[in-house]
Amino acid sequence: MASSGFGSIAAMRERADRRPGARWRGVALSFILALPVAASPQSPAQKEPPRQAGERGRIRVEVSLVNVIVSVLDSNGRPAPDLPKEAFEIYEEGVRQKIEVFEAETQQPLDLVLMVDASLSTIKELAFEREAAARFIRQLVRPGDRLAVFQFSEAVTQLAGFSSDVGLLQSALRRIEPGAGTSLYDAVYLGAQALGQRAGGRRRVLVLVTDAGETTSSADFDSARRAALRSEAMLYTVVVRPVKSESGRNTAGEHALETITDATGGAMYDPDSVAELNPIFDRIDRELRTQYRLGYYPEPRPPERSFRRIEVRVKDPSPAGRTEGKGGYTVRHRKGYFTVGAIE
Numbered sequence: 001m002a003s004s005g006f007g008s009i010a011a012m013r014e015r016a017d018r019r020p021g022a023r024w025r026g027v028a029l030s031f032i033l034a035l036p037v038a039a040s041p042q043s044p045a046q047k048e049p050p051r052q053a054g055e056r057g058r059i060r061v062e063v064s065l066v067n068v069i070v071s072v073l074d075s076n077g078r079p080a081p082d083l084p085k086e087a088f089e090i091y092e093e094g095v096r097q098k099i100e101v102f103e104a105e106t107q108q109p110l111d112l113v114l115m116v117d118a119s120l121s122t123i124k125e126l127a128f129e130r131e132a133a134a135r136f137i138r139q140l141v142r143p144g145d146r147l148a149v150f151q152f153s154e155a156v157t158q159l160a161g162f163s164s165d166v167g168l169l170q171s172a173l174r175r176i177e178p179g180a181g182t183s184l185y186d187a188v189y190l191g192a193q194a195l196g197q198r199a200g201g202r203r204r205v206l207v208l209v210t211d212a213g214e215t216t217s218s219a220d221f222d223s224a225r226r227a228a229l230r231s232e233a234m235l236y237t238v239v240v241r242p243v244k245s246e247s248g249r250n251t252a253g254e255h256a257l258e259t260i261t262d263a264t265g266g267a268m269y270d271p272d273s274v275a276e277l278n279p280i281f282d283r284i285d286r287e288l289r290t291q292y293r294l295g296y297y298p299e300p301r302p303p304e305r306s307f308r309r310i311e312v313r314v315k316d317p318s319p320a321g322r323t324e325g326k327g328g329y330t331v332r333h334r335k336g337y338f339t340v341g342a343i344e
Contacts, residue, residue, distance in 0.1 A: 066092075066337060069106065069203055069234065069265065070292040070312050073330040077283075079290035080329060081105065089313040092298050101295030109144035110205055110288065111162060111198040113191040113233075116173070117210035117240075118151040119182040125240055125274045126176065129209055132277035134170040136207075140285050141166055148194060152187040153179020154216045162198070181216030184253050188224040188235070188260060189217075196231035204233040205266075205288065209277075212239045212253040225260045230338055235266040236284050240274055265333040302339045309336045 068090065072080040085102040114137070116129060141147055146162035149172040160172035187208060195204040206228070219227075228235055237257045261268045267287070269280045294312065302308050312333045 065100065065295045065297060066310075067101070067232075068294045068296075068310060068312060068333050069108075070294060070314075071265065071267075071287050071290075071332040072292065072314055073287075073332075075328065077330070079287055081290050083292070083314065083316075087315050088292070088294060089315075090294055090296055091311040091313070092296075092302070092308055094309075094311075095299070097296040097299065099294055099296055101293065103293040105289075106203070106291055106293035108201060108203045108293065109142075110140075110146070111195055111202050112140070112145070112147045112205040112207060113150060113194055114147060115150045115152060115156075115187050115191050115206065115208045115210075116176060117153070117182065117184075117187075117208075117213075118176050118178050119153045119211070119213060119215075120178060120180055121182070121211050121213055122240065123178050126178065128274040129240065129277065130173045130176060132274070132281060133209065134173050135278060136281035136285070137169045137173075138166050139281070140288070141169070146198075149173060150187070150191065150194075151176045151179075152183050154181035154183060155179065156183060156186050156190045158194075182211075182213040182253075183217040184210060184212065184214040184257070185217035185219040185221060185224040188257075189219040189227045192224075192227040192231040192233050195233045196227075203288075203291070204231060205236065206233045207236045207238070207284065208257070209238045209240065210253075210257075211241055212237075212251075212257055214253040214256070221256045221260075224256075225263060228260055228264050229334065229336065232334065232337070233264060234334070235261045235264045237261050237266070237268045238277065238280055239268065239270045240277070241270070263335045265335070267332065304339055306339050307336050308339060310334065 070088070072083060074080045082104060084104075085099060088099060088102070090097050090099060114133060116133060118126065122129070137147060141164055143164065145164055147164070147169055148158065148162045149160040149169055151157050151159060159175050160169050163169060187210070188206070191206045191208070195206060198204060217224075235257075239254060239257070258268050267284070269283075271277060271280060298308065310333065312331055314329050314331050316328055
């Protein structure tokens with residue numbers, strides 16, 4: 001498969017103009033960020049208030065089912081399975097919501113982007129990263145799942161489109177070629193855009209293997225963060241540091257990734273060596289297979305074109321009654337969503 005490189009948002013636009021099939025690649029950054037995104041594109045279910053006379057031509061808000069994927073970990077960092085619906089509470093802007101949909105181990109298939117840093121600073125570890133990523137693909141991908149492989153340096157390059165063909169995906173890793181710069185924000189932004197174009201009813205995951213440097217992006221931190229939130233993708237970041245001491249490296253990219261990762265409900269890992277990549281990929285795989293799915297209709301109805309904050313609380317139903325943050329569970333989920341106003 002021929003790879004496609006994207007050195008900047010403008011370059012994406014030029015290529016997309018020549019390639020009708022690559023629509024997501026060619027949208028200008030400012031235009032994409034101006035588009036509102038529905039609270040939950042996965043579900044067609046909607047609740048609308050009765051229309052009154054004279055309402056035509058006004059802006060109204062369609063109240064869609066908001067889906068929230070939740071990871072619950074015990075005090076040892078292991079997934080906590082088999083929790084009942086009664087153990088969960090979900091809040092929007094501080095107001096408790098009624099849980100309408102609950103799946104104790106969601107069977108929603110995965111759409112996953114694996115994004116591998118190929119900048120010069122990662123060359124020394126690249127061979128092991130390829131090997132670990134190939135094992136991760138073999139272990140993770142199941143029937144119904146779809147995974148795409150990208151590399152990034154000064155440009156972001158798609159090496160394999162969304163597929164469940166393990167052999168094809170693993171062979172794509174062997175085509176990774178080192179580059180000069182590191183377009184970290186572009187990697188998050190474009191990975192989220194790729195996932196945002198996928199069909200509803202599926203979980204969206206972006207796995208980023210990087211040294212967390214940032215030198216050549218066209219996107220900035222805020223546009224990368226907003227793109228990740230709008231796509232409803234969970235970001236899992238594995239930071240492989242060539243320099244261990246903070247005094248010897250630029251940590252701005254790491255702090256930015258930590259913020260974005262937390263906002264999406266994913267997780268950030270910082271192994272001491274590349275030898276720890278296999279256990280980390282194992283942890284990501286286990287977590288993705290034991291996630292809970294919660295769905296609710298927001299009450300009161302949220303205003304149009306706003307960001308709504310979400311909080312999920314979990315209590316252990318056992319007599320001990322452990323709660324989140326008190327020696328009990330660690331709970332991860334996306335921290336909010338964007339509403340959309342429809343013009344009638």
